[in-house]
Amino acid sequence: MYYSNHDRGHEPWENPIETTGRPVDEPPRKHKRKGSGAKVAALCLVCALVGGVVGGGGVAVATGALNGGTSTIYEGTRTPTTVSVANVTGNELLTAPEIYAAYVGSTVGITTEIVTTNGWGQPVSSAAAGSGFVITSDGYILTNYHVIEDANTIKVSFVDGTSYDAELVGGEEENDIAVLKIDATGLTPVIIGDSDNVRVGEQVVAVGNPLGELTYSMTSGIISARDRSITMENGEVMNMLQTDTAINSGNSGGPLFDMYGQVIGITSAKLSGSSSSSATIEGLGFAIPINDVKDMVTDIIENGYVTGKPYLGITVSTVPESVSERYGMSQGALVESVDPNSCAATAGIQEGDIITALNGTTVISSAELIEEKKNYSAGDTVTVEVERDGEKQTLSLTFDEDTPERRAAQEEALEQQQQENQQNEQNSSGNSGSDFFWPFGNLSPWFY
Structure with a gap:
């Protein structure tokens, strides 16, 4: 036998x-x-x-x-699985096939074209791909900001083969969300869930566009942890849900469903074992909790941006610990430029100041200043502790509102200032004058 x-x-x-x-x-x-x-x-x-x-x-x-x-x-022999979506309400536990059948039509693949200029002044076109999902029947779509960042054109595609040119309504880089709009009606939106109710160990599924070509793929796993503070490639620190659900390049911006068929997260990142874009560590994916961005999404749809965000009007960089020890300077956020029309200028903050605390909370880096600023809204008054020429000062500041117009004006001013600095450096090359240079050289500034 x-x-x-x-x-x-x-x-x-x-x-x-x-x-x-x-x-x-x-x-x-x-x-x-x-x-x-x-x-x-x-x-x-x-x-x-x-x-x-x-x-x-x-x-x-x-x-x-x-x-x-x-x-x-x-x-x-087996009886084929019967999948019924007639009674999908978000109030009953569903199987993975039922969730897929009900909402694969609400998930979109996103492709973008990005045109840049090379060193010879020639336009260079490149493409990127990601995922998104329908949040209203009249064509609003939610995705990650990094999926559409710097895009010249955006196109979304549905599982039935239809595709649309999409318009960027607004985005929020710090929280990595963006809202798109397509000219369509009668779409099936997802049901937005409550990520605060999710527990570690609960099963979840994701639908997306891995690698930009395996469209409308479903993967499954569990919630591995909640409230993970994850530092992204751009230095932003974000609160995340951790999951072992397979998330790969192209999944970014897609929905993470609980087993009631409700979206409780936006799949956004995968931990990588190297500095390359290819993630080599398995089972460590991350999603933005939907509760963290619900109100922001509504703001973007209604106003084109997230209202009430605080604006300082400065660019800063981090004073390295080694430099602090060597030159007897405080660790903190070094002010590299000040918007003359901002609350920072009104409060008396100057270029070269080192911000060491915000409203009594110590900050030793630009990233910490970012995180602390998120605890306040436009119109709030706080104290700012700075070190100037070796002396400590405490200033009073009332936050402005961070609007797209303010941010655009600041970026334009910064670009102009950088061009002027480059010109001054060229003019002073070989000059033995007494110009002052920071001992740690040029640093990459953060916008505030």
């Missing part, structure tokens, strides 16, 4: 393969017939096939003679 691998060591299955010839307890005969190795391999293959299908019960579909005996191959 032959047994399937998973049955070895147990009682044989009922109705095993029947063979005739020598008695069971007779020692095996040695045949020197040419080609016997191929027949043994064929016999083992048949056994493997039978062992693989008999376990679930089945019917005979083929019989034949083998070495004078009779062999039977069994084929399993």
Whole structure:
């Protein structure tokens, strides 16, 4: 008798393969017939096939003679899974096939074209891909900001083959969300869930566009952890849900569903073991909790941007610890430029100041200043502790509102200032004058 691998060591299955010839307890005969190795391999293959299908019960579909005996191959039968989406309300537990059937039409693939200028002044076109999902029946779509960042054109595609040119309504870089709009009606939006109710160990599924070409793929896993503080490539620190659901390049911006079919997160990142874009660590994916961005999404739809965000009007960089120790300077956020029309200028903050605390909370880096500023809204008044020429000062500041117009004006002013600095450096090259230079050189500034 032959047994399937998973049955070895147990009682044989009922109705095993029947063979005739020598008695069971007779020692095996040695045949020197040419080609016997191929027949043994064929016999083992048949056994493997039978062992693989008999376990679930089945019917005979083929019989034949083998070495004078009779062999039977069994084929399993099963009733096809019935998937009904008629009663999907978000209030009942669903199976993964039901979630997929109900909402694959609400998930979109996003492709963008980005045009840049190379060193010779020639336009260079590149493409990027990601995912998104429909949040209103009249064509608003939510995705990650980094999916559409710097895009010249945006196109979204649905599982039925239809595609639309999309317009960027507004984005929020710090929280990595963006809202798109397409000219369509009668769409099926997802149901927005409550990420605060999610518990570690709960099953979740994701639908997206991995690698930009395996469109409308579903992956599954569990919530591995909540409230993970993750530092992104751009230095932003974000609160995330951790999941072992497979998330790869192209999944960014797609929905993470709980088993009620409600979106509780936006798949956004995967931990990488190297500095390259190819993630080499498995089972460590991250999603933005939907509760963290619900109100922001509404703001973007209604106003084109997130209202009430505080604006300082400065660019800053971090004073390295080594420089602080060597030159006797405080660690903190070094002010590299000040918007003359901002609250920072009104409060008396100057270029070269080192911000060491915001409203009594110590900050030792630009990233910490970013995080602390998020605790306030436009119109709030705070104290700012700065070190200037080795002396400590405490200033009072009332936050402005961060609007797209303010941000654009600041970026334009910064670009102009950088061009002027480059020109001044060229003019002063070879000059032995007494210009002051920060001992740690040029640093990459943060916008505030």
